[in-house]
Amino acid sequence: MIPLIFSDIGETLTIKKIGGLPEVRKHMETMGFVVGGHISLVAKNGGNVIVNVKETRVAISEEMAQKIMV
Numbered sequence: 327m328i329p330l331i332f333s334d335i336g337e338t339l340t341i342k343k344i345g346g347l348p349e350v351r352k353h354m355e356t357m358g359f360v361v362g363g364h365i366s367l368v369a370k371n372g373g374n375v376i377v378n379v380k381e382t383r384v385a386i387s388e389e390m391a392q393k394i395m396v
Contacts, residue, residue: 330394339396346393
């Protein structure tokens with residue numbers, strides 16, 4: 327299990343755990359980041375990370391990406 331930020335671009339991953347405060351986890355869940363869900367890393371640039379989640383591209387901060395374990 328590694329943080330999303332350390333995965334390779336283009337790789338399809340399964341979310342194993344989402345860390346952080348309950349409010350943060352709830353917010354991530356509303357954006358489609360759920361344990362067992364599949365995501366892929368599209369790009370890393372300027373401290374932001376772009377991922378495909380449920381066929382939608384979402385930009386999250388590097389800090390958030392470190393809380394998503396895959």
